[in-house]
Amino acid sequence: MNETALVEWLAKRARSPRGRGLIEGIGDDCAIFRPSPNEDLLFTTDQLIEGVHFEETARAAAIGERALARSLSDIAAMGGDPRFCLVSLAAPGDEPWIKEFFAGLLRLARKINTTLAGGDLARSSRIYCDVMVCGSVPRGRALRRDGARPGDRLYVSGSLGKPWNRPIEPRLKLGRALRGKATSCIDLSDGLSLDLRRLCLASKVAAEVDGVPVAGGATIDRALHGGEDYELLFSLPPRAEAPTGTTCIGRLVRGRAGAVRFQGELLPPKGWDHFAPR
Amino acid sequence: MNETALVEWLAKRARSPRGRGLIEGIGDDCAIFRPSPNEDLLFTTDQLIEGVHFEETARAAAIGERALARSLSDIAAMGGDPRFCLVSLAAPGDEPWIKEFFAGLLRLARKINTTLAGGDLARSSRIYCDVMVCGSVPRGRALRRDGARPGDRLYVSGSLGKPWNRPIEPRLKLGRALRGKATSCIDLSDGLSLDLRRLCLASKVAAEVDGVPVAGGATIDRALHGGEDYELLFSLPPRAEAPTGTTCIGRLVRGRAGAVRFQGELLPPKGWDHFAPR
Numbered sequence: 001m002n003e004t005a006l007v008e009w010l011a012k013r014a015r016s017p018r019g020r021g022l023i024e025g026i027g028d029d030c031a032i033f034r035p036s037p038n039e040d041l042l043f044t045t046d047q048l049i050e051g052v053h054f055e056e057t058a059r060a061a062a063i064g065e066r067a068l069a070r071s072l073s074d075i076a077a078m079g080g081d082p083r084f085c086l087v088s089l090a091a092p093g094d095e096p097w098i099k100e101f102f103a104g105l106l107r108l109a110r111k112i113n114t115t116l117a118g119g120d121l122a123r124s125s126r127i128y129c130d131v132m133v134c135g136s137v138p139r140g141r142a143l144r145r146d147g148a149r150p151g152d153r154l155y156v157s158g159s160l161g162k163p164w165n166r167p168i169e170p171r172l173k174l175g176r177a178l179r180g181k182a183t184s185c186i187d188l189s190d191g192l193s194l195d196l197r198r199l200c201l202a203s204k205v206a207a208e209v210d211g212v213p214v215a216g217g218a219t220i221d222r223a224l225h226g227g228e229d230y231e232l233l234f235s236l237p238p239r240a241e242a243p244t245g246t247t248c249i250g251r252l253v254r255g256r257a258g259a260v261r262f263q264g265e266l267l268p269p270k271g272w273d274h275f276a277p278r
Numbered sequence: 279m280n281e282t283a284l285v286e287w288l289a290k291r292a293r294s295p296r297g298r299g300l301i302e303g304i305g306d307d308c309a310i311f312r313p314s315p316n317e318d319l320l321f322t323t324d325q326l327i328e329g330v331h332f333e334e335t336a337r338a339a340a341i342g343e344r345a346l347a348r349s350l351s352d353i354a355a356m357g358g359d360p361r362f363c364l365v366s367l368a369a370p371g372d373e374p375w376i377k378e379f380f381a382g383l384l385r386l387a388r389k390i391n392t393t394l395a396g397g398d399l400a401r402s403s404r405i406y407c408d409v410m411v412c413g414s415v416p417r418g419r420a421l422r423r424d425g426a427r428p429g430d431r432l433y434v435s436g437s438l439g440k441p442w443n444r445p446i447e448p449r450l451k452l453g454r455a456l457r458g459k460a461t462s463c464i465d466l467s468d469g470l471s472l473d474l475r476r477l478c479l480a481s482k483v484a485a486e487v488d489g490v491p492v493a494g495g496a497t498i499d500r501a502l503h504g505g506e507d508y509e510l511l512f513s514l515p516p517r518a519e520a521p522t523g524t525t526c527i528g529r530l531v532r533g534r535a536g537a538v539r540f541q542g543e544l545l546p547p548k549g550w551d552h553f554a555p556r
Binding site for chain 2: 002003004023024027028029030031032033034035037039040041042043044045046047049051052053074075077078080084086088090117118119120122123124126128130132134135139142144145146186187202273
């Protein structure tokens with residue numbers, strides 16, 4: 001199967017581009033999207049690389065699903081509704097593998113009503129993928145990192161420290177439910193200690209964490225610093241009601257911007273950093 | 279320099295996100311864009327991989343510039359005006375190299391008034407990049423591949439068969455000038471024989487090519503089948519005036535969709551295909 005045949009195979013399986021604003025999907029130099037007048041658009045992209053984010057032995061369908069899910073988690077963190085994605089894939093020219101990869105990705109895409117609108121294919125000895133997702137929010141309603149205020153309560157969804165290679169459930173429903181309620185929100189991709197620090201830096205506040213929901217089998221160290229949880233970390237005003245499935249883990253306070261304390265002790269941002277000295 | 283510091287360095291050098299619709303650039307989970315009511319948005323993405331698209335010895339700034347230019351060529355082919363880009367880069371953690379890469383990319387981005395709005399960084403032994411560009415056109419005015427009609431004249435910009443590693447000049451100005459005039463347009467990235475076939479298939483027409491402008495030092499074979507020209511191939515109605523810097527190379531005719539003849543002989547689509555058997 002050559003590239004042209006592969007693109008045709010994909011175009012048949014991608015959701016119909018018509019509807020929800022997409023005028024043209026796979027098949028031209030660019031995808032064409034017609035925005036509605038009442039929406040802001042969100043854009044994010046995430047790489048998934050063999051030997052860095054997954055091992056050679058991982059299943060193709062699981063890699064495809066995970067590649068999309070990671071970007072969806074960023075859309076969830078902004079309260080967005082995913083609309084379409086572009087998928088870049090470099091892989092050895094192994095047709096069953098490539099089809100399996102896209103089958104996994106498209107299964108998740110269909111589940112959340114998101115169209116594969118385009119992308120780029122290349123042959124490479126190592127597998128590399130990059131998934132861009134466009135989402136939308138009603139105008140002016142995106143959840144951001146920088147709106148937390150001293151006194152706000154801090155929450156996380158689910159539990160932390162889960163095995164990194166499980167399927168990811170992007171918290172899209174929760175993100176949408178937090179629109180107009182949460183004062184800030186971020187997704188936990190690099191570890192609570194680092195992502196909470198980022199939220200606090202953006203909002204110019206400090207944080208006090210009392211305790212976190214630790215996943216079964218995980219250590220507290222992994223729950224605090226391990227990455228790839230893809231849960232939402234968000235803040236609510238003091239008297240707001242917490243959505244179900246979330247846990248209050250502490251509060252935001254005045255203090256040095258970005259300083260995070262866990263049970264009274266300063267918590268160093270030890271989460272994942274691709275370029276940290278090793 | 280760790281990832282956080284690198285992102286801060288980039289955020290300072292990216293154009294200010296405010297203006298032209300971009301509300302938030304680097305610094306949150308997603309970039310936020312507020313479309314105007316009279317525009318359609320164009321989306322494209324292109325990978326550039328060490329050992330596939332460039333050699334280890336290539337200069338970092340040239341790679342960065344080329345990575346952006348390739349996607350811009352797709353925006354040009356649809357008559358678009360580039361607005362912002364997302365850049366994914368996986369590279370060894372070599373700070374001067376990464377800064378050089380982005381310096382080259384940002385130089386071109388500034389020249390064409392395009393904002394670096396976000397992306398993703400990862401460490402990898404081989405260099406891999408993927409650049410997504412969002413462009414805009416007045417509503418309903420995107421140039422497409424599928425509008426060519428029998429009788430239309432066929433044109434290319436510049437000359438074909440140029441050395442593949444030269445700097446690319448995306449034909450943005452020409453693309454904009456063709457809005458409302460060209461009946462179809464595509465960019466020449468994989469070779470005239472293959473890209474013209476794609477245009478003909480989409481438009482359900484055949485083509486007759488009389489001759490092509492061959493770049494100095496190139497063979498006619500390279501001009502017909504070599505990729506990476508990044509010129510525009512487009513069709514105009516029979517009596518339309520050709521823009522300066524373009525050459526009429528033939529015409530579109532009734533016949534088997536996708537069939538291309540060069541000086542009377544059938545021209546096989548021998549251009550670049552990543553997954554073709556080798």
